Amino acid sequence: MSLENLRVMGIDPGLTRCGLSVVQAGQGRAVLPVAVGVVRTPAGAELTERLLRLSNAVNDWMDDYQPEVVAIERVFERGNVSTVMNTAHAVGVLMLAAAQRGIPVHMYTPSEVKKAVSGNGRADKRQMTIMITRILGLSEAPKPADAADALALAVCHCWRAPLLARTKAALEPNSTEGAR
Template identity: 55%
Template sequence: MRVLGIDPGLTRCGLGVVDGTPGRPPTMVAVGVTRTPATLETARRLVQIEEAVEAWVREHRPDAVAVERVFAQHNVPTVMGTAQAAGIAMLVAARHGLPVALHTPSEVKASITGSGRAGKDQVGAMVTRILRLTAAPKPADAADALALAICHVWRGGATARVDAALQAAAVASARQRRAFTQARPSRGAS
């Protein structure tokens, strides 16, 4: 499975592509950061992010996209920019028919380091170790994007199987209800 991990941000948006399957060490395909100038109006910055994510999807052809789930912060302008960038990432993935998974920062940290409270340095060190790199990707947004992709490879397969099982159970339940309803005699029949 090839996963494009996206650490959304209006100023810096981390992008990382990983190939892997659960139970095997993943490999890095590409990593980078797209930057937008703070002096540019927000709409133009979002266009630049969209163009960058679009280019990465076309070049690397991922099977899935993993985006960091935006969580509430006290800094509203930062959260707004992050949410807008995340929306752009999801839009590009949807345009290409790719499944999108949202992972919380603590979920990613726990998956990569074993602790949901790990610091950025710990995440970078573990990404370096897991992918057998010679140095941690810089800036931290790049390492975070790779961590998202790794997390999805490791957890995404299980999540997809659970979702498929739930969907199959819902379909089976609906069939049983229809069969029961059709087999029941109507109340007015003698």
């Protein structure tokens, strides 16, 4: 199943730094970069103000780049409960922005993204940045790491989307593909 021209927004969620990217699926495994950046919120600001800034930024990106699907990193325990909670608040805002537009959201763990992009579920940030730079044919590595991670999430989804679509089609009632 080809999903050529699928526009994917990758989001590496964070309250202080949130990586945003948009890529477009090409032929086969080709992926074309469209945009990449990082939204920053001041650590000293109230949580509500920070979430509002994040919401405004992601809504602007969705308006500007019109993604058809969003890939977000799944929140996992990092040892610091307040960091996890702040990231979870950010994820809620990001998912709401997609939901308000009817854009499907897919969540991936860091190890799923690392495995898809580098072939190694334990790849370090340096390896991931090198791979994403090569895969997208970028002239220089995206910085900071949050930007590279957002691109990796989008690429991961581009490469997994055909399998996800086939699986969904096979599980739907009256599916002719599932009967083959």
